[in-house]
Amino acid sequence: MTFVAERPETTIAESALPAPEPAPASDDAAQHDILIINYSGELEKTWATMLLASTAGAMGVRCRVFLTFWGLQNFVKDEKWITGQNWMQKMMAAMQRPGISHRKLSKMNFMGMGPWMMGRLAKQQRNPSPKELLAIAQEMGVEFIPCQMTMDMFGLTRDDLIDGMSEPVGAATVIELMAQGSSPLFI
Amino acid sequence: MGVVEISQHVDARGLSCPMPIVKTAQAIKTVAPGELIEVLATDPGSVKDVAAWSRTTGNELVEQSVDGAVYRFVLRRK
Numbered sequence: 001m002t003f004v005a006e007r008p009e010t011t012i013a014e015s016a017l018p019a020p021e022p023a024p025a026s027d028d029a030a031q032h033d034i035l036i037i038n039y040s041g042e043l044e045k046t047w048a049t050m051l052l053a054s055t056a057g058a059m060g061v062r063c064r065v066f067l068t069f070w071g072l073q074n075f076v077k078d079e080k081w082i083t084g085q086n087w088m089q090k091m092m093a094a095m096q097r098p099g100i101s102h103r104k105l106s107k108m109n110f111m112g113m114g115p116w117m118m119g120r121l122a123k124q125q126r127n128p129s130p131k132e133l134l135a136i137a138q139e140m141g142v143e144f145i146p147c148q149m150t151m152d153m154f155g156l157t158r159d160d161l162i163d164g165m166s167e168p169v170g171a172a173t174v175i176e177l178m179a180q181g182s183s184p185l186f187i
Numbered sequence: 188m189g190v191v192e193i194s195q196h197v198d199a200r201g202l203s204c205p206m207p208i209v210k211t212a213q214a215i216k217t218v219a220p221g222e223l224i225e226v227l228a229t230d231p232g233s234v235k236d237v238a239a240w241s242r243t244t245g246n247e248l249v250e251q252s253v254d255g256a257v258y259r260f261v262l263r264r265k
Contacts, residue, residue: 051205054209055205055208057212058209058212059208059239059240059244060243125203126201126202126203127203128206133205136209140209140212
């Protein structure tokens, strides 16, 4: 399989608005699916995942997001505090509240001050929040696929997770998608 | 360019990435193939992004212009 990169030459001297480029004959064979493996649960990485997923949806590019380890914590309903079946699983949830609206920054968290300021800045700039981007992505047909192993490890049930998610799968499904040519992204 | 009939207007002024693209994608679904939508945006990144959206989705970017800080795009549904 060969792919010809179509990258138009651009120069600094280019006028502010280049002439509209004609839509090329769409080459379906060259269009990949995108597979995002959302492993991290920090605010900034969650934000990046949701931004890319919603944009892929808007661009009509098939996008699947596989949610594993801390990434799956984003998909626990916001109103949940404690999840899990045994004391260790409950303890894990208590140590870091699950849900997409309760993410911490990996740096400059400062007991929630960092995320609060980032949220304020985003609102000022009218940037959508990760939660809003997630709703857009779901509306645009992006598939969110929970990792079965992570659900078992954290004792999560389907009822703990937000609505509209796909059936839980395992690593083999992810590997198969990549082997078939989905462009993988590990966040 | 002569008078063109716009079927749907999208006001993405003041919105930042990826909302101009999201609003464009939502609006294009509301018009029939061959019809035009107009998108207004202030995000400088939208110049390249709308073109990329057009190339990827196959909806033609028929016109673009800038008036002060407002970018205007006219797109035809595939």
